[in-house]
Every structure is written in structure tokens, then in C-alpha cells.
Amino acid sequence: MSHLVVEKLSAAYGKVPVLQDIDLSIERGEIVAIIGPSGSGKSTLLRVLVGLLRPQSGSVTVAGEVLQYDNPRNLRKAREKFAIVFQQFNLFQNMTALRNVTIAPTVVKKRKPAEVEAEARALLEKVGLGHRLNAYPDEMSGGQQQRVAIARALALKPEILHLDEVTSALDPELVAEVLDTVRLLAADGMTMMIVSHEMGFVREVANKVMFMAEGRIIEVGPPEQVFDNPQTERCAEFVGRILRH
Amino acid sequence: MTALVDQLGRFFTYYNLIFIGEGFLYTIGLSAAGCGIGYVVGFLLAVLRNERIVRWAFVRWLVVLYVEIFRRIPFLVMLLVVFFAYQYAGADVPMFTIAATTLALHASAYSAEIVRAGLESVHPNQWDAAETMNMGGLAALRRVILPQSWVVLIPPAMTFSVGLIKSTSIASQVGALELTTVAKILNSKGLSAGMCYGTILVLYFVLCYSLTRFAKYLEVRLVTSRR
Numbered sequence: 129m130s131h132l133v134v135e136k137l138s139a140a141y142g143k144v145p146v147l148q149d150i151d152l153s154i155e156r157g158e159i160v161a162i163i164g165p166s167g168s169g170k171s172t173l174l175r176v177l178v179g180l181l182r183p184q185s186g187s188v189t190v191a192g193e194v195l196q197y198d199n200p201r202n203l204r205k206a207r208e209k210f211a212i213v214f215q216q217f218n219l220f221q222n223m224t225a226l227r228n229v230t231i232a233p234t235v236v237k238k239r240k241p242a243e244v245e246a247e248a249r250a251l252l253e254k255v256g257l258g259h260r261l262n263a264y265p266d267e268m269s270g271g272q273q274q275r276v277a278i279a280r281a282l283a284l285k286p287e288i289l290h291l292d293e294v295t296s297a298l299d300p301e302l303v304a305e306v307l308d309t310v311r312l313l314a315a316d317g318m319t320m321m322i323v324s325h326e327m328g329f330v331r332e333v334a335n336k337v338m339f340m341a342e343g344r345i346i347e348v349g350p351p352e353q354v355f356d357n358p359q360t361e362r363c364a365e366f367v368g369r370i371l372r373h
Numbered sequence: 374m375t376a377l378v379d380q381l382g383r384f385f386t387y388y389n390l391i392f393i394g395e396g397f398l399y400t401i402g403l404s405a406a407g408c409g410i411g412y413v414v415g416f417l418l419a420v421l422r423n424e425r426i427v428r429w430a431f432v433r434w435l436v437v438l439y440v441e442i443f444r445r446i447p448f449l450v451m452l453l454v455v456f457f458a459y460q461y462a463g464a465d466v467p468m469f470t471i472a473a474t475t476l477a478l479h480a481s482a483y484s485a486e487i488v489r490a491g492l493e494s495v496h497p498n499q500w501d502a503a504e505t506m507n508m509g510g511l512a513a514l515r516r517v518i519l520p521q522s523w524v525v526l527i528p529p530a531m532t533f534s535v536g537l538i539k540s541t542s543i544a545s546q547v548g549a550l551e552l553t554t555v556a557k558i559l560n561s562k563g564l565s566a567g568m569c570y571g572t573i574l575v576l577y578f579v580l581c582y583s584l585t586r587f588a589k590y591l592e593v594r595l596v597t598s599r600r
Contacts, residue, residue: 179505207504208507212505214501216498220503221521222520223517231508231516232507232508235508236506236508236512
């Protein structure tokens with residue numbers, strides 16, 4: 129059984145269609161990278177899956193369970209399956225690194241604070257921030273903030289982790305530390321959907337690459353195919369333009 | 374010189390001091406009641422207007438209507454409207470209630486806007502993060518948004534509060550026994566205008582200045598506690 133199955137998913141901002149008939153499936157432990165020009169709907173697809181934008185039609189199934197996005201109760205259940213890391217980190221500015229990680233498990237899931245805190249410390253240790261537990265977001269570098277955001281997402285124990293251009297807002301020298309963290313998760317077998325412009329990284333970690341344009345999936349395949357031998361003209365053009373740098 | 378000493382003697386009598394003191398307390402009470410109720414209602418309005426918390430557009434629309442109307446009515450006109458509204462309703466209420474109601478209506482509409490501006494100053498991505506973590510709108514408001522709003526919210530709220538204290542003097546128009554009315558009465562008893570109004574001027578200053586100091590204290594406390 130596939131870990132995530134999306135069928136005929138469509139969404140719109142007002143009357144402007146932004147996702148049209150998206151079909152995809154991800155196996156457990158697989159990493160799918162989504163590439164494509166800006167405005168192609170990559171981030172929107174993730175926003176729909178995590179319940180920030182309501183889909184118009186289509187279905188989403190996680191580990192055999194069909195998710196509904198139609199009312200608050202179902203929406204909560206759907207969101208429990210996923211966690212997302214944003215381009216701009218979106219850490220809670222008024223909380224320390226540790227509190228950012230513990231807040232949802234304690235406040236939303238009502239788990240025991242002591243237990244959650246021990247887990248959070250371990251997670252922050254894992255992303256290499258055991259020494260920054262009490263730092264506030266504005267006291268940390270972008271790379272550190274993004275690693276806290278990854279720890280925060282992991283604390284939710286999601287079925288599937290979404291990474292939305294997690295290195296795009298970082299200074300070049302900070303990109304590596306975040307990508308190393310993502311490699312760590314890949315090694316753990318975390319199922320992930322990654323929107324990224326780091327083509328070298330995508331080629332290295334992704335099992336599958338999806339090329340999107342104008343709200344549709346144009347081409348799907350293993351990285352070698354999409355990058356070296358694209359089957360569609362749109363994809364070839366995009367990949368050609370990107371790899372020339 | 375002797376005239377002034379004579380004036381002082383006639384002005385600062387035991388009875389007059391009690392009278393001024395009562396007027397001062399009346400003004401403080403009126404400001405506190407008006408601000409207190411006004412801010413609580415205004416805060417609720419701002420929350421009801423927030424689309425991350427309230428999904429029904431018509432509720433937000435009603436709030437906008439309320440806020441836009443009550444911000445456009447001159448204070449004195451509103452005072453008279455409330456005065457006659459109570460009268461038509463057949464409610465025999467003390468002048469304090471009339472004045473406090475007016476202040477609360479006025480303050481609620483303005484503070485709703487002040488709070489809204491404060492909440493909107495926080496980047497929407499903070500709401501996004503909270504939402505994807507399944508934090509409810511009110512939980513996100515309390516734990517994430519509000520703590521980051523104080524810094525933007527407090528200064529205009531305090532400026533407005535000082536303005537509101539000064540507006541209480543308009544309640545003298547319907548005879549509420551607050552500071553300005555007290556000064557008017559003492560003046561009409563033949564005491565010098567300079568003495569009467571000079572005294573309440575000092576008292577208004579003391580009141581407003583204390584509030585400004587309190588605002589500074591709040592700012593330091595709330596804004597540093599977010600660190």
C-alpha cells in the first residue's frame with residue numbers, strides 16, 4: 129500500500145485554478161522532489177495537503193486512510209498526518225527553540241510536558257542544536273532556525289514530512305547544514321515531499337522527481353530520467369535552463 | 374498679593390477640597406469604567422473580525438459596520454444620544470452610567486481598530502505555522518500572536534486612553550459630577566476661574582501623566598517578557 133496517494137486533486141485561489149488534476153503516489157520511506165518554475169503550483173500542492181488551502185476536488189489517502197478537508201474536525205485529522213517546514217522557517221518569534229518544539233505536542237496533543245521536553249531535547253540534539261535550546265529565533269542564524277523548524281516538525285510525528293523550499297531563504301554557506309539534516313531524515317526512512325531548487329541535492333536524495341508547470345504534473349520519473357533524459361519538451365527546457373548554471 | 378492670599382484661603386477650604394477630590398475620583402472612575410469595558414469589548418470585536426479565528430464572513434461584516442459607525446460619531450453627540458436613549462427606554466440611570474456607556478461605546482470602536490492593527494502586525498506565516506500544527510485560532514492568538522502584538526499595540530492604546538480621560542470632561546455637558554463640572558460649579562460660586570480651572574488642569578495632568586508612566590512600565594514588562 130502506498131504511503132500517500134493523491135488522485136485528481138484540484139485547487140484554486142478564488143477563480144484562478146492553481147492545481148489541476150494532480151495524481152501522485154509515494155511509497156513508505158520514499159522521497160519525492162517537486163521541481164518547476166515559480167508559480168507552477170509546487171508550494172500550493174504542499175499547502176493543500178497540510179490543510180492551508182482547501183482543495184476543490186480530488187482525494188488524498190495516507191496509509192490507506194482517506195483524508196477529508198471539508199470541516200474543522202476532518203481538517204484536524206488530516207493535518208495530523210503531515211508536518212511542513214516552510215521557506216521562511218515560520219518559527220514562533222516569542223518562543224525559545226525548545227518551546228517552539230514542545231508547544232504543539234503539549235498544547236495541542238496534551239502530552240506530558242516532561243516527556244515532550246525530553247523528546248524535544250533529543251530532536252534538537254539530532255539537528256545539531258543541543259547548545260541552542262534557549263535561544264530565540266532572532267538570535268539564531270537562518271540555518272539554525274531552519275533546523276529548529278525541522279525539529280519542530282518532527283516533534284509532531286508526522287506520517288509524511290513536507291519541505292517547502294527549505295534552503296531558498298538561506299545564505300549560501302548555511303545551505304549545507306540544513307541539507308545535511310535532511311539527509312539524516314532520509315537515512316531514517318522518513319517519507320518526504322521536497323520542493324527544492326537544489327538540483328544536485330534532489331538528484332542525490334530523491335527517489336522520484338516530479339516536474340510541475342501551470343498547476344499540473346508534466347513529468348514524473350527517477351532523477352536520472354528527469355534530469356538527463358526528460359521525456360517532455362517543457363521539462364527538458366526547464367532542466368536545461370537550470371542545469372546550465 | 375493680599376487678593377491672592379485671600380483667594381487661596383477661600384478656595385482651599387475643607388469643603389471645597391472634598392468636592393474637588395470627589396470630582397477627581399469621579400473622573401478616574403469614569404475613565405476606568407469606560408476604558409475597561411471599552412477595551413474588553415474592543416478586544417472581542419477585533420477577535421471576531423479576525424478571519425483566522427472567525428470563519429463566518431457576516432460576523433466580520435457586522436463588526437466592521439459597528440466599528441465604522443461608532444468611530445464617526447462625535448463624542449458629544451454620542452453622549453446626548455445615549456442620554457436620550459436611556460430616557461426613552463424609561464431607564465432612570467445615574468449620570469455616571471450614561472457617561473460610562475458613552476465612553477465604552479466610543480472606546481470599543483477605537484480599541485477594536487488598535488487591537489486589529491496589533492494582530493495584523495504579526496506576520497501571517499505565524500498563523501500558518503500554528504494552523505498546520507493544529508493549534509486552534511484562539512490558542513494561536515493567545516500563545517503566538519498576542520505576545521508578538523503588544524509591542525505594536527500598547528503605544529497607540531495608551532495614547533488613546535489619555536485622549537479618553539480628556540474626553541470625560543465632555544460629560545460635564547450633561548451634568549456628570551466629574552472634575553470639569555466641579556470647576557464650573559466652584560467658579561460659579563464666585564471663586565476665581567484661574568484657581569478653579571488651574572487646579573483641575575493640574576489634576577488632569579497628574580492623571581494622564583501617571584497613565585503614561587504606567588504604559589512605559591507595561592511596555593517594558595510585556596515586550597521583554599516575550600524575550
